[in-house]
Amino acid sequence: GAVVSQHPSWVICKSGTSVKIECRSLDFQATTMFWYRQFPKQSLMLMATSNEGSKATYEQGVEKDKFLINHASLTLSTLTVTSAHPEDSSFYICSARPQDTDTQYFGPGTRLTVL
């Protein structure tokens, strides 16, 4: 149980385009999902907390207009990287938290390369 999927697993795009990443909890409902970014050989960095039916809470320094988060249902959250640039190339990982627990389960991640 507690499986989280992400799609796509990798994506290559041109500078200036937008990319949407989906995060799904497959066998549980998640009122809260989290989006992280990880650069090579660096630690996880929390970007935002996504709550179903409400606006996401962004961490300090994360541009909310650049990283659009939608959490439209209890099993789906999406992250859209708008006007992507090479410096946005990174490993984006979501996690989902089942209701009434503190435990986060991570998706497999999406590797974004912006040319």
Next chain:
Amino acid sequence: QKEVEQNSGPLSVPEGAIASLNCTYSDRGSQSFFWYRQYSGKSPELIMFIYSNGDKEDGRFTAQLNKASQYVSLLIRDSQPSDSATYLCAVRSGGYNKLIFGAGTRLAVHP
């Protein structure tokens, strides 16, 4: 700022030995404590969680929590080369809706 500290390593242990990974946290109000394992190029996977003082065992893994000392550890018995990974300690502080992650300790188990 709530902090979680881990030694970055690498911690090198021989196959079959006990690996001991340590983590300290700054917020005394912390309630929940987690250990995740992350292989290179992969996302973190949950190993175990602990809420109460003392030890919690799951197979070859034992988590130890000491809230008075603000210290949580993970012991891996009979370490295997497949245990070589980065181990992340995460803490949920009181009142926070998120986990605070340490930077991770890299473990290398050599044959």
